[in-house]
Amino acid sequence: MKVITTDVLVIGAGLAGERAAIASAQAGHDVTILSLVPPRRSHSAAAQGGMQASLGNAVKGKGDNPTVHWLDTVKGSDWGADQEVARIFADNAPIAMREMAHFGVPWNRVEGGPREVYIKGKKTTIVEDDEKEGLITARDFGGTAKWRTCYTADGTGHTVLYAMDNLAVQLDITIHDRMEALSLIHENGVCLGAIVRSLRDGEIMAYMAKTTVIATGGYGRLYGESTNAIINEGTGSWLALQTGKVPLGNMEAVQFHPTGIVPTDILVTEGCRGDGGLLLDVDEYRFMPEYEPEKQELASRDVVSRRMKEHILKGKGVQSSYGEHLWLDLRHLGEEHLTTKLREVYDICMYFIGVNPIKELIPVRPTQHYSMGGIRVNKDGQAYGMKGLFALGEVACWDMHGFNRLGGNSLAETVVAGMVVGNKIAEYTESAELIANVTLAEKFGKEQTDLIEHLLNNSGDEDVYALRDDIAELLKDHVHIFRTGEGLEKAVTGLKAILGRVKNVKVNANAPGMNPELSQALRIEGMAKQAYIIAKGALLRTESRGAHTREDYPARDDKNWLNRTLASWEVGADEPKFNYEPVGPLDLPPGDRGYGGGQMVDMDLTLEEYNAKVDAEQTALGKQASSEPMGIRLPKEAWREESPYKDAK
Amino acid sequence: MARTLTFKIFRYNPTKDNDEPHIETYELEETPRLNIFTALHRIREKQASDLMYDFVCRAGICGSCAMMINGRPTLACRTLTADLTDTIELYPLPFFKLLGDLSVDTGVWFHDMAKRVESWIHTQKEFDPTAVEERMDNDTANKIYESERCIECGCCVAACATAQVYPDFLGAAGLNRIGRFMFDPRDQRGEQEWFELVSTDVGVFGCIGMMACDDVCPKDLPLLEVFSYIRRKMNSGVQVAVKDLELS
Numbered sequence: 001m002k003v004i005t006t007d008v009l010v011i012g013a014g015l016a017g018e019r020a021a022i023a024s025a026q027a028g029h030d031v032t033i034l035s036l037v038p039p040r041r042s043h044s045a046a047a048q049g050g051m052q053a054s055l056g057n058a059v060k061g062k063g064d065n066p067t068v069h070w071l072d073t074v075k076g077s078d079w080g081a082d083q084e085v086a087r088i089f090a091d092n093a094p095i096a097m098r099e100m101a102h103f104g105v106p107w108n109r110v111e112g113g114p115r116e117v118y119i120k121g122k123k124t125t126i127v128e129d130d131e132k133e134g135l136i137t138a139r140d141f142g143g144t145a146k147w148r149t150c151y152t153a154d155g156t157g158h159t160v161l162y163a164m165d166n167l168a169v170q171l172d173i174t175i176h177d178r179m180e181a182l183s184l185i186h187e188n189g190v191c192l193g194a195i196v197r198s199l200r201d202g203e204i205m206a207y208m209a210k211t212t213v214i215a216t217g218g219y220g221r222l223y224g225e226s227t228n229a230i231i232n233e234g235t236g237s238w239l240a241l242q243t244g245k246v247p248l249g250n251m252e253a254v255q256f257h258p259t260g261i262v263p264t265d266i267l268v269t270e271g272c273r274g275d276g277g278l279l280l281d282v283d284e285y286r287f288m289p290e291y292e293p294e295k296q297e298l299a300s301r302d303v304v305s306r307r308m309k310e311h312i313l314k315g316k317g318v319q320s321s322y323g324e325h326l327w328l329d330l331r332h333l334g335e336e337h338l339t340t341k342l343r344e345v346y347d348i349c350m351y352f353i354g355v356n357p358i359k360e361l362i363p364v365r366p367t368q369h370y371s372m373g374g375i376r377v378n379k380d381g382q383a384y385g386m387k388g389l390f391a392l393g394e395v396a397c398w399d400m401h402g403f404n405r406l407g408g409n410s411l412a413e414t415v416v417a418g419m420v421v422g423n424k425i426a427e428y429t430e431s432a433e434l435i436a437n438v439t440l441a442e443k444f445g446k447e448q449t450d451l452i453e454h455l456l457n458n459s460g461d462e463d464v465y466a467l468r469d470d471i472a473e474l475l476k477d478h479v480h481i482f483r484t485g486e487g488l489e490k491a492v493t494g495l496k497a498i499l500g501r502v503k504n505v506k507v508n509a510n511a512p513g514m515n516p517e518l519s520q521a522l523r524i525e526g527m528a529k530q531a532y533i534i535a536k537g538a539l540l541r542t543e544s545r546g547a548h549t550r551e552d553y554p555a556r557d558d559k560n561w562l563n564r565t566l567a568s569w570e571v572g573a574d575e576p577k578f579n580y581e582p583v584g585p586l587d588l589p590p591g592d593r594g595y596g597g598g599q600m601v602d603m604d605l606t607l608e609e610y611n612a613k614v615d616a617e618q619t620a621l622g623k624q625a626s627s628e629p630m631g632i633r634l635p636k637e638a639w640r641e642e643s644p645y646k647d648a649k
Numbered sequence: 650m651a652r653t654l655t656f657k658i659f660r661y662n663p664t665k666d667n668d669e670p671h672i673e674t675y676e677l678e679e680t681p682r683l684n685i686f687t688a689l690h691r692i693r694e695k696q697a698s699d700l701m702y703d704f705v706c707r708a709g710i711c712g713s714c715a716m717m718i719n720g721r722p723t724l725a726c727r728t729l730t731a732d733l734t735d736t737i738e739l740y741p742l743p744f745f746k747l748l749g750d751l752s753v754d755t756g757v758w759f760h761d762m763a764k765r766v767e768s769w770i771h772t773q774k775e776f777d778p779t780a781v782e783e784r785m786d787n788d789t790a791n792k793i794y795e796s797e798r799c800i801e802c803g804c805c806v807a808a809c810a811t812a813q814v815y816p817d818f819l820g821a822a823g824l825n826r827i828g829r830f831m832f833d834p835r836d837q838r839g840e841q842e843w844f845e846l847v848s849t850d851v852g853v854f855g856c857i858g859m860m861a862c863d864d865v866c867p868k869d870l871p872l873l874e875v876f877s878y879i880r881r882k883m884n885s886g887v888q889v890a891v892k893d894l895e896l897s
Contacts, residue, residue: 037711040712043711046711097782104769106789106833107785133784136782158798159797166769167769177756178748229705229707230706266708267708321681351727352682352684509699514701515699
């Protein structure tokens with residue numbers, strides 16, 4: 001088996017992975033990036049709408065600052081976020097946007113003077129500040145107090161990823177594309193690298209490194225119907241889970257985006273509604289203001305998706321051969337806006353569903369979009385339970401999103417975490433040792449070659465694609481926007497049966513090389529186990545928080561459930577283990593989000609009592625000590641200076 | 650009535666001993682709004698489990714799935730079978746290294762192109778995390794974005810007559826990338842540097858102006874406009890250089 005050594009091994013070449021790789025390369029480390037696809041094909045490229053950062057240059061962003069951004073993020077998370085991590089994020093987001101401008105992103109800029117915009121369904125004239133002319137501008141997004149989302153038309157992910165990869169090329173960072181990591185090499189709680197399969201010729205290799213970094217994105221494709229790229233099958237979180245040592249956090253926290261198009265499930269950006277787009281029902285009636293008088297179409301995604309589903313259940317959906325849907329109306333924004341600032345959206349509608357959004361309504365429905373859950377890490381990005389292993393971006397549960405992420409916060413997280421965690425990775429690598437234990441690598445490599453041998457030659461008759469579809473069907477039917485104990489029991493039972501069938505998967509294609517059927521078969525155990533953890537975690541969580549909505553437990557229960565789910569799966573065990581840890585130090589006390597309605601059960605501890613137990617309880621579940629003490633980046637009660645708290649004083 | 654489509658697909662696995670390039674035929678029932686992405690998955694999952702091709706975003710954004718569809722390079726994900734004949738011929742893109750069946754190595758070629766044209770902002774300035782960003786005119790930002798929209802699918806190079814003759818030709822994608830940085834005021838490369846980069850047979854003067862690239866570009870990039878900008882800039886660059894020569 002070929003063994004390749006490097007200082008830092010980064011698995012995943014999207015925005016988070018590349019930014020972290022750049023931090024290590026700039027610190028003088030030897031870095032190797034592995035990617036399933038050429039870096040610029042990564043799913044980061046598909047992000048359309050933008051990145052949140054409180055630059056406050058647009059007139060509707062006036063008075064914005066990191067505290068307001070942090071407040072929106074914590075409320076958006078339904079208090080499930082680690083408030084210190086959300087603060088680190090909000091504080092660094094403006095720096096990251098400016099840095100990306102320095103790296104070459106052609107951000108849209110402020111043009112001083114009056115312009116016409118649509119706000120809450122009404123045409124309004126706003127006057128941009130002449131003094132801000134030429135600075136990075138912003139558009140409106142859901143769940144925010146200010147216009148804060150920086151953008152390049154509706155190709156933001158594309159331009160940021162291209163600027164990032166340009167820098168990676170300039171720094172001559174080694175990138176091996178069409179490579180899939182199958183397992184981590186580890187011993188005594190230390191990660192030494194990964195076993196990797198080439199998707200060009202099928203060769204199995206070992207990459208050994210001082211530090212291993214996972215940045216592979218989310219697990220949305222488990223749902224089948226998803227806005228995600230088809231490579232987002234939870235491969236990175238499976239690397240961590242299969243060690244038996246590293247827990248996954250909040251896997252049941254799954255985001256459904258209000259505007260996936262019907263059919264094809266391709267996303268049209270939240271920027272559509274941010275720029276004034278409206279949601280209409282079968283009678284072409286604008287229903288959102290009735291449910292959400294304050295935020296209307298721009299409440300948080302969990303709330304808008306819930307309201308849409310609610311409205312469809314009232315019989316107000318549009319019937320189609322692809323199931324019921326609602327309409328997104330962009331017609332009033334006009335041709336110029338739709339062919340410039342929303343050009344990708346225009347193209348997607350025209351090419352994929354033959355709808356011209358200048359003249360016609362776009363059929364939309366809530367569609368799986370984002371994985372809040374993932375590899376649980378501390379605030380430095382270090383995985384729980386294993387040294388030398390970091391994770392960042394969507395694959396990680398860092399956890400600034402809690403139970404609902406705000407639009408524009410994930411793309412921003414990739415570059416902010418890439419910078420912050422990237423620097424921690426570089427620091428860690430400084431004093432780490434390369435343990436090129438080839439015997440150990442051979443042992444882990446053999447596990448994978450044995451598995452391949454088994455998949456190709458066993459006497460089972462399970463078809464991998466049918467199994468994949470069965471997993472998706474159970475998640476779609478029972479672990480979607482609205483969940484019930486009864487439905488979740490069905491999902492858990494069904495997924496348990498699927499787990500039993502995984503070992504009977506037989507790969508029919510025996511051609512050497514890429515062998516796409518074998519690639520799918522190598523992922524299927526991880527997909528089944530993660531689906532099981534999502535369903536079981538949702539069944540166990542007897543409350544409603546953010547995107548996790550239990551019809552049988554409608555209240556957010558801060559007394560019993562102001563915590564994070566941690567699921568781990570010991571090697572050889574039949575069942576995963578579930579533990580719960582405090583969400584992190586609290587500064588903003590749990591309260592009303594200001595949208596979404598719903599009931600609450602108050603916590604019965606004071607903030608001081610809650611905060612006193614955080615560090616010890618998290619450490620007991622595998623949290624590694626961070627480079628700075630817990631809570632040091634969370635300025636106490638800074639939020640009291642901001643509206644609405646300021647007025648309430 | 651639903652059509653039965655016949656797919657004639659180029660098959661060749663270079664990692665398999667004694668395999669020869671050949672065409673295989675598959676039949677598939679057409680369903681409403683069927684595109685080549687869904688059609689290929691159905692063929693692979695039911696009829697040809699070893700069929701190789703590339704898709705990632707399946708939304709016309711990532712540039713992975715360009716192939717020859719009835720003789721024309723285009724994105725497979727957004728090609729509807731309803732717009733095609735009953736018999737659909739699929740071949741891999743020419744020019745790029747074949748990995749197997751319909752899968753070609755565009756990633757490595759584009760990475761190499763980025764290196765050759767030094768596809769990054771050339772500046773002496775250091776990033777200052779405490780400073781406000783440098784201002785830029787929004788029209789300039791939009792102009793850069795127009796060229797930045799290239800998704801590196803490779804259709805332009807596959808359709809290019811010059812590229813088939815000169816394998817080192819930068820192609821429309823490479824020239825467009827150069828234009829993108831020429832438009833960018835943050836890039837401090839001077840006339841001479843640009844001149845050396847593009848004024849060769851593999852650069853802008855290699856282009857014989859047939860503009861098939863412009864016909865096939867799935868993102869409708871303003872290639873014609875970019876090329877003429879580069880040529881004009883180079884011509885004025887030459888004049889400047891000649892003037893300098895006369896003075897000395």
